Amino acid sequence: MSFRLDSVVPWGRNAEEYRLMFCPGDRELSGRIADFGGGPSSFNAEFNSHFSRAGSTVVSFDPLYSFSAEKIRQRIEEVRPIVMKQTRQNRDKYIWKNIPDPDALERQRLSAMEMFLSDFEKGRSEGRYIPHSLPERIPFEDNAFDLGLSSHFLLMYTSLGYDFHIRSVEEMLRVCREVRIFPIVDLSGEGDPMISDVIEYFKKKYTVHIMDTEYEFQKGGKKLLIIDHAPAERV
Numbered sequence: 001m002s003f004r005l006d007s008v009v010p011w012g013r014n015a016e017e018y019r020l021m022f023c024p025g026d027r028e029l030s031g032r033i034a035d036f037g038g039g040p041s042s043f044n045a046e047f048n049s050h051f052s053r054a055g056s057t058v059v060s061f062d063p064l065y066s067f068s069a070e071k072i073r074q075r076i077e078e079v080r081p082i083v084m085k086q087t088r089q090n091r092d093k094y095i096w097k098n099i100p101d102p103d104a105l106e107r108q109r110l111s112a113m114e115m116f117l118s119d120f121e122k123g124r125s126e127g128r129y130i131p132h133s134l135p136e137r138i139p140f141e142d143n144a145f146d147l148g149l150s151s152h153f154l155l156m157y158t159s160l161g162y163d164f165h166i167r168s169v170e171e172m173l174r175v176c177r178e179v180r181i182f183p184i185v186d187l188s189g190e191g192d193p194m195i196s197d198v199i200e201y202f203k204k205k206y207t208v209h210i211m212d213t214e215y216e217f218q219k220g221g222k223k224l225l226i227i228d229h230a231p232a233e234r235v
């Protein structure tokens with residue numbers, strides 16, 4: 001399926017935000033991590049240059065990665081004033097604590113995306129950025145990754161629908177032993193029957209946990225969904 005650059009709003013978070021959202025422990029950080037809908041986040045770039053350990057890897061997947069760094073940079077510049085205008089208009093939907101105000105948010109996002117852009121062409125040639133659209137087949141064998149992540153993509157875009165989500169998460173669970181999705185609210189920070197239905201579907205087949213995190217920027221959006229192949233152990 002063709003993917004149009006003008007249909008996407010590239011806007012990326014940094015590795016510290018990923019740490020707060022996904023709460024990885026030593027076991028997860030030492031493993032093979034897949035970031036789905038990774039977009040222009042600097043998680044992969046920062047992990048690769050600062051945090052990787054022997055045997056650990058991050059591979060990011062996104063349809064955006066079929067474009068050049070220059071084209072992605074142009075698109076970021078196009079959407080930047082629009083995103084910032086919307087953020088200021090909806091200021092009361094966010095918690096301005098770790099990020100004190102919209103100007104600081106803009107600086108943090110642009111700095112993360114700059115790290116991504118500087119790393120992207122090299123990382124793509126090393127196989128760390130792979131053009132891929134969920135729910136299409138992921139070009140890896142079963143259980144290739146220990147952990148699969150989705151930040152601000154799955155569950156959030158409820159208009160993609162129930163079937164899209166079931167097929168996407170099932171395909172992620174084919175290649176990942178565990179999947180973590182953050183947040184569990186829609187774009188306006190609300191719950192949605194579609195989100196509850198998707199979670200109920202996976203509860204019937206896998207071990208599912210929902211936990212509070214320290215990351216709360218969108219009001220109401222601090223919960224992390226964990227779907228695990230392993231039998232339930234946590235309490």
Ligand SMILES: C[S@@+](CC[C@H](N)C(=O)[O-])C[C@H]1O[C@@H](n2cnc3c(N)ncnc32)[C@H](O)[C@@H]1O
Binds near residue numbers: 010061064134153
């Ligand atoms: C809001 S961004 C989140 C980026 C990053 N995860 C973060 O939190 O900073 C959502 C991303 O989902 C990607 N996306 C859109 N459709 C997708 C699909 N079908 N499969 C995988 N990723 C998709 C977009 O290209 C975009 O980069």
